[in-house]
Structures are given as C-alpha cells and as structure tokens.
Amino acid sequence: MNSENRYPVTASLFMLREIKQRQEKVNRGYQLLKRKAEALRLRGRQAAAELATVQALVGHSLKEAYISLAAIKFTNGESNALVLENVGQAQIRVQRLPENISGVPTVCLQAVEDLTAGDSFRYAGLGAGGHRTSETKRAFREVIKILIKFASLRNICLLLDEAVRTTLRKVNGIEKVILPKLRNTENYILTEMDEREREEYHRLKMVKAKKNLGRLLPKFRDREPSGDGQGSKEVTPDPSISMNDTMDDDKLNVISTVTVPAGDFKPVCYPHYWDDDDLLF
Numbered sequence: 158m159n160s161e162n163r164y165p166v167t168a169s170l171f172m173l174r175e176i177k178q179r180q181e182k183v184n185r186g187y188q189l190l191k192r193k194a195e196a197l198r199l200r201g202r203q204a205a206a207e208l209a210t211v212q213a214l215v216g217h218s219l220k221e222a223y224i225s226l227a228a229i230k231f232t233n234g235e236s237n238a239l240v241l242e243n244v245g246q247a248q249i250r251v252q253r254l255p256e257n258i259s260g261v262p263t264v265c266l267q268a269v270e271d272l273t274a275g276d277s278f279r280y281a282g283l284g285a286g287g288h289r290t291s292e293t294k295r296a297f298r299e300v301i302k303i304l305i306k307f308a309s310l311r312n313i314c315l316l317l318d319e320a321v322r323t324t325l326r327k328v329n330g331i332e333k334v335i336l337p338k339l340r341n342t343e344n345y346i347l348t349e350m351d352e353r354e355r356e357e358y359h360r361l362k363m364v365k366a367k368k369n370l371g372r373l374l375p376k377f378r379d380r381e382p383s384g385d386g387q388g389s390k391e392v393t394p395d396p397s398i399s400m401n402d403t404m405d406d407d408k409l410n411v412i413s414t415v416t417v418p419a420g421d422f423k424p425v426c427y428p429h430y431w432d433d434d435d436l437l438f
Contacts, residue, residue: 168349
C-alpha cells in the first residue's frame with residue numbers, strides 16, 4: 158500500500174479506534190457541509206430570481222421617472238440648478254440589517270423614509286404644473302427604493318456565491334483527500350494486525366512442536382544401537398506421552414536419529430504426529 162496516501166500511524170488497536178472515531182467525525186462534518194452547500198445554493202437561486210425581477214423593474218421605473226422629469230422641464234423650464242442649491246436633509250435613508258444565511262453573515266439593505274426631514278420643495282410648482290412635480294418626486298422616490306433593494310440582492314448574491322465556492326472546496330477536499338486517506342489507514346492497520354496474528358499463530362505452532370519433540374527425544378534415544386553390538390534396550394512407554402497412542406518403528410528411528418545440541422534447539426521441518434487442535438494453549 159502506498160504510504161503517501163495514508164497517515165503515518167502504528168498498527169495497534171488504539172490507533173484503529175482513533176481512526177474509526179475520526180472517520181465518524183469527518184463523515185458527520187461532510188454531511189453538514191453538503192447540507193450547507195445545498196441550502197446556500199437554494200437561497201442563492203432565490204436571490205438571483207429576485208434580482209432579475211428587480212433589475213427589470215429598475216429599468217421600467219427609471220424610464221417612467223425620466224419621462225416625468227422631461228414633462229416638468231417642458232412645463233416649468235430648467236430647474237436643476239434650483240434643486241441642487243436647495244438640497245437639505247435626505248428623506249430616504251439606508252438601514253443595514255445583519256442576516257445569517259446557513260452560517261454565512263450577510264447584510265440586508267432596507268430603505269427607510271424619514272418623515273421628520275424638511276422638504277424644501279414641498280410647495281414647488283403651485284403656480285403651474287404642481288401635480289407633475291408631485292408625480293416626479295414620487296417616481297424618483299420609488300426608483301431609489303428599488304435601487305436600494307437591487308443593491309441588497311446583488312450583495313447577497315455575491316456573498317452567497319463566494320460561500321458556495323468555499324463550501325464546495327471543503328466538500329471536495331474531504332471527499333477526495335481526507336476520507337480516502339482515513340480508509341487506507343484503516344485498511345493498513347487491519348492488514349498489519351492480521352499479519353501479526355498469523356505470525357503469532359505460526360510461532361505458537363513452532364513452540365508447541367519444539368516442546369513435544371524435546372519431550373519425546375529423550376524417551377526414544379535409548380533405542381539406538383550401542384557400540385558393543387548388543388541391541389537396543391527396551392524402554393517402557395510413558396503413559397503421559399500422547400502421540401495418537403501408536404507409532405511405527407521406522408517413525409521412531411527417524412526421531413531417534415536426531416541429535417539435540419546443548420544450546421538453543423532450532424527445529425527442522427520434521428513430520429509431526431499430533432492433531433492441530435492440540436496446538437492451542
């Protein structure tokens with residue numbers, strides 16, 4: 158397994174439990190981020206639809222407002238300089254309202270009309286074309302409100318678009334990098350632990366074979382022919398030795414020809430005459 162695509166950990170039960178807990182947490186965060194991305198997309202589509210509607214309404218409102226302004230100029234003459242000289246307090250103000258959309262902080266702009274502000278052109282046009290002046294003022298007031306709403310929706314769309322991109326980057330990073338690394342690390346730990354278990358089972362088998370062979374060899378060493386030509390001595394069987402109750406003479410000769418050194422005994426692969434079930438301690 159490629160060591161670059163997994164975390165450098167030791168194969169142990171403790172690390173296996175830690176990796177599984179980390180996988181559960183990452184999966185929970187992955188699901189939450191996916192839900193957040195879906196919620197942001199839904200709110201972004203709603204804001205984009207409202208923005209398209211408001212944008213069409215802005216064009217129509219501006220056209221009507223400038224037509225009314227042209228009618229005033231035709232009726233009362235040019236009055237731009239007079240308006241600019243008598244500008245006082247603003248009657249329409251912008252209020253910032255914080256809004257949280259699925260964990261993304263945004264700002265909603267709302268138009269607030271200040272009724273206490275003085276209107277220097279309250280009586281403008283009384284001599285001629287007063288109703289035209291009132292209609293023009295009302296039209297431009299509606300245009301300002303629509304423009305504020307348009308700016309608020311555009312700001313929300315930009316913020317949500319950036320938040321969706323950031324969330325999708327996190328989702329892709331978890332799905333393509335973190336989760337595969339955690340799965341590969343878990344598979345590596347399980348593989349190493351299985352390999353250690355097989356090695357331990359083989360070691361136990363060899364230790365059991367060494368014990369049984371070391372216990373049998375002294376009992377049958379007296380059957381070897383002596384140097385004076387006399388036969389082998391009779392050996393009474395030990396009832397504590399269990400070798401499936403019977404053994405042939407040729408098998409005993411094979412065992413009796415083995416010489417055991419005084420040091421550590423290194424068994425060779427000899428034929429064994431016991432059941433595998435007997436190897437378990």
